Amino acid sequence: MDQEMVKTENSDCIICIENLSFSYDSEAPVLSNVNLRFRRLESACIVGPNGGGKSTLLFLILGLLKPSHGKISVFGENPEVARLKIGYMPQHIQLDPDFPISVMEVVLMGRLRQHFWGRYSQQDRTIARDAMAEMSIDKLRDRPFSSLSGGQRQRVLIARALACQPELLLLDEPTANVDPGVQEHFYDMLHKLNQRMSILTVSHDLGFVSENVDSVICVNREIHVHPVSELTGDMVRDMYGYGVNLVQHNYRCSEGSHTHA
Amino acid sequence: MLELWQEFTGANIPFLRYAFIIGIFSSISFGIVGTYVVTRRISSIAGAIAHCVLGGIGAALYFRTNYHLMWLQPIYGAIIAALFAALLLGLVSIYAKQREDTVIGAIWAIGMATGLLFIAATPGYVDLHSYLFGNILLTSFNDVIVTLVLGIIVLLPAVVFFNNLLAVCFDNRFAELRGVRVRLIYLMLLAMTALTIVLMVDIVGIIMVIALLTLPPAVAGHFTRRIWSMMFLSAILSVIFTTSGLVASYRLDLPSGPTIVIIAGAGYLLSIIYAKIKSAFI
Numbered sequence A: 001m002d003q004e005m006v007k008t009e010n011s012d013c014i015i016c017i018e019n020l021s022f023s024y025d026s027e028a029p030v031l032s033n034v035n036l037r038f039r040r041l042e043s044a045c046i047v048g049p050n051g052g053g054k055s056t057l058l059f060l061i062l063g064l065l066k067p068s069h070g071k072i073s074v075f076g077e078n079p080e081v082a083r084l085k086i087g088y089m090p091q092h093i094q095l096d097p098d099f100p101i102s103v104m105e106v107v108l109m110g111r112l113r114q115h116f117w118g119r120y121s122q123q124d125r126t127i128a129r130d131a132m133a134e135m136s137i138d139k140l141r142d143r144p145f146s147s148l149s150g151g152q153r154q155r156v157l158i159a160r161a162l163a164c165q166p167e168l169l170l171l172d173e174p175t176a177n178v179d180p181g182v183q184e185h186f187y188d189m190l191h192k193l194n195q196r197m198s199i200l201t202v203s204h205d206l207g208f209v210s211e212n213v214d215s216v217i218c219v220n221r222e223i224h225v226h227p228v229s230e231l232t233g234d235m236v237r238d239m240y241g242y243g244v245n246l247v248q249h250n251y252r253c254s255e256g257s258h259t260h261a
Numbered sequence B: 001m002l003e004l005w006q007e008f009t010g011a012n013i014p015f016l017r018y019a020f021i022i023g024i025f026s027s028i029s030f031g032i033v034g035t036y037v038v039t040r041r042i043s044s045i046a047g048a049i050a051h052c053v054l055g056g057i058g059a060a061l062y063f064r065t066n067y068h069l070m071w072l073q074p075i076y077g078a079i080i081a082a083l084f085a086a087l088l089l090g091l092v093s094i095y096a097k098q099r100e101d102t103v104i105g106a107i108w109a110i111g112m113a114t115g116l117l118f119i120a121a122t123p124g125y126v127d128l129h130s131y132l133f134g135n136i137l138l139t140s141f142n143d144v145i146v147t148l149v150l151g152i153i154v155l156l157p158a159v160v161f162f163n164n165l166l167a168v169c170f171d172n173r174f175a176e177l178r179g180v181r182v183r184l185i186y187l188m189l190l191a192m193t194a195l196t197i198v199l200m201v202d203i204v205g206i207i208m209v210i211a212l213l214t215l216p217p218a219v220a221g222h223f224t225r226r227i228w229s230m231m232f233l234s235a236i237l238s239v240i241f242t243t244s245g246l247v248a249s250y251r252l253d254l255p256s257g258p259t260i261v262i263i264a265g266a267g268y269l270l271s272i273i274y275a276k277i278k279s280a281f282i
Helices: A002-012 A054-061 A079-085 A103-114 A122-134 A150-163 A180-193 A206-212 A233-240 B002-009 B014-040 B043-067 B074-095 B097-121 B128-133 B141-160 B162-170 B172-177 B182-199 B209-220 B227-252 B256-281
Strands: A013-022 A031-039 A043-047 A069-074 A086-089 A168-172 A198-202 A215-220 A222-227
Touching: A013 A054, A031 A054, A031 A198, A031 A222, A043 A054, A054 A069, A054 A168, A054 A198, A054 A215, A069 A079, A079 A086, A086 A150, A086 B172, A103 A122, A103 A150, A103 B162, A103 B172, A122 A150, A150 A168, A180 A198, B014 B043, B014 B141, B014 B162, B014 B182, B014 B209, B014 B227, B043 B074, B043 B097, B043 B128, B043 B182, B043 B209, B074 B097, B074 B141, B074 B182, B097 B128, B141 B162, B141 B182, B162 B172, B162 B182, B172 B182, B182 B209, B209 B227, B209 B256, B227 B256
Parallel strands: A043 A198, A043 A215, A086 A168, A168 A198
Antiparallel strands: A013 A031, A013 A069, A215 A222
16 A cells, blocks of 8 residues: 555655765865756756756756765666656767768667667657658768758757657757757747657756746756746746846847857 | 798798787788778777787886796787777866867877886887887787787677777767667777777887788778778778788888888878879879
8 A cells, every 4th residue: 555655755856865865086066955846747957057067957857967965766676777758868979970871870879778779660760750750851861960950960869769659758958059940840849749758958058048947947956846837036036046148039139249158 | 931831831931820810810800990090080099099009018118027936928018008098088188178189199199108108118129119110029829819809899899889989989969869879889880990900010110000000901991882881892902001010111221110110001002093083084
């Protein structure tokens, strides 16, 4: 009975972090006293200044780093076990842009786990094709990854994450290096995916935050979670520790006045 | 050319035949493993492994002469030293990434130093030059057999674990998150690299073998956009570079290693010029 109770509670909270601290070697903590409950089918965005611990939090959830203190469980399990239920999308700039690989080969990587030898079955190919269709990149299937634009690469990497058939999608800076026109389409698509899986995004793009997620996880050594409706400029300033210029993204500036990072 | 063919098939100079067979057969492994080395960007690790081979050759010569172990061919020492260096460098690059650069340099030099000391302590004359720069006179029938066996040992995992190797080279972290045993695959890749390097030590020598491992894939990279086609073209280029190098060195009475490497280097330079011109016009 008791176990049953725990199970239902855990199944609702897919990422549970309690009193977690993390430091590299014996240096000052990157994250301290972090508490977080992330629920099924929720969508949240991790924001914060560079060096504030965004990537560290991401790697802790993926089980690539272990907490110095405290507990973290994902899907009620050790992150190293649970990572198979996560579809992870890295930033495409972290990958070799000239690597000789086709779009299909990249997406198939999402099916790697299934066989010891790493052979892909007919079913794996069908799943990969479905993921590509969902991201509307089926026409790019045989194209070299190196010949794609930034936005196309991003979509290929999301298709790869979807090919994992994940329960949680983890996206690292999905809108970086993507054209504004493509971004709009991208938000719609995330919204659709959110109907069947939880989505956790890392982004420095505050315009992304306001319109597309349920809550914001502000990370700067400590973390604070805000429902999007409550987010104000003051809160952002408190979290970043300094004033941040909120850029209004639905406003087109005169050409050459500034460039987006 | 006919004259060369007669000399090639003639019984009085078997080493020429051996060199051609070794060169052509090792080219397959060089094309495949070289492509992984270039795309995974571990050329400096491969370079360090190659130089450590001298340590193994030196030790083998020393123990063979001093303890009359006639079965102990230098190539066996080379295999052991290469595998040991691959394991050591692999562990360093997995567990001490921050120090990797320093350690690669150190192992590179220490491996060579060990070999030089063993050779100095070995009584009698040892032609160091041949091991450093290659000498086809060193090839024997035994080397041909060892090359065939090593080549098959290298090719098996390259084919069987193709998808895992590709994933580890392209996006190691993602592969790890999918449950691929990335460290094991990486160590296996380094072991394959080590054995491949040993294949051509007689012909090109330990100092220049790294060029023959990385130049063909670097040239192929300009013409191909899929990894298997890059491997296929690298292997063909490697055959062209080694055989034409061997012919030229034999005809012009030049050392084989430098001749092969200069031809490979010229090929690389031409491919860069071709790529520049192509990108300027398209």
